[in-house]
Amino acid sequence: MIGLVDCNNFYASCERVFRPDLQDCPIVVLSNNDGCVIARSNEAKALGIPMGAPAFQYEKQFDTLGIRVFSSNYALYGDMSHRVMRILSRFTPEVEVYSIDEAFIKLQPKDETAETQARTMRHTIKKWTGIPVSIGLAPTKALAKVANKIAKKFAEKTGGVYVIDTPLKREKALRWTAIEDVWGIGYRHAARLRAKKINTAFDFVNLPDEWVRKNMSVVGLRLKKELQGQAVLPWEAIVPDKKSIATTRSFEGTLTAFGDLKERMATFAVSCAEKLRRQKSSCRYIHVFIRNNRYGKDPQNIYLGTTLCLPFETSSSLVINQYVQKGLAQLFDPNIAYKKAGVVLMGILPDTGRQLNAFENEPATHLPLMQAIDRLNRKYGEPKVKLGIQDLRRTWKMKQERLSPKYTTQISDILKVS
DNA sequence: TCTGGGGTCCTAGGACCC
């Protein structure tokens, strides 16, 4: 039996763990730069705050409706996520972490049914971390997703756990699931299917294979089989290496000065390189982009981007930044107010099995230096060792006006009980 | 004034190979 464990309103629930006074309060959590709403408690959903709502447009409603607003606190969410995942692995060795707040699990029938095991799991997670979860059980991943939705939607009746284990329950569940709520059906396919009078998951699985294959590719076909109870999606036992690594940010205002942009891009380059070294890989291509405000009244969407090819694989912050700066210099146009920029590393390969270059003495990886820097920065927190191009005093801060304490990862933020 | 960030997979078509 495959289970999908999903933390309910994860970010909002994390904020609540250390603030029991907010138990029944509506809560929203904002994206980076306090831009838009990316998580809502049930109460906030009931008050009609949509996902993705721009914060500045909803300030008044937050205020009048008594909605508590938080900036994203990824130190907290990441740590809470770890705790939940660790608990899961106490119950079963087969855990596939799917996202920060979701995991697939495989449950073997033991003395207890899978359902009973799931209920114990749910109880334990709540007790040990304070995070409420829902669990859906079914023969396939896609059906486990459906079961999970039912478990969550009818929590009072299901107690947060729902099992699809008979053809009858499967059909009932599929009839209940609106087409746009199916995992793997986005708004585009949903619109096309709706136009074809395909309104539910049940309608979808009754479409002919050929039509699905032709219009939705093998991805759609796999989904159909999964919903019919035939498991075709692979089980990812280990987290695969990233195939691309990006650091991109919107700026609080806009930037026009070349020097400012250079400095910010260097920071993105260094951040990407660090992530790359963390997975013990090197990259071959670097994409650099700068863009204006896509919501502005400016001439319109301006996206300047270029992809550079390195002469050898590297994970050196120095080399990567050097090429990022080269790309930036090519792109920069002084007449544009830049709102967002980023660096994307591609052509990523593991360090084992590195391709040597016959025409270079030694690929520049600066590995010992990089490792020393990584160790220092890990040990002392906040990048203490930076590149010369990065301004040492200026630390570009995101707009985070409503950040909660790092309750679980920062010693000075730990709650004091008296 | 203010609108996130980071990913994956698939397909079609062009260019090329023997």
Place this chain on the structure above:
DNA sequence: TCTGGGGTCCTAGGACCC
């Protein structure tokens, strides 16, 4: 009249996920 067959690699764009 009739013009092969079987591949690979790369890129851009589309669609999706959390």
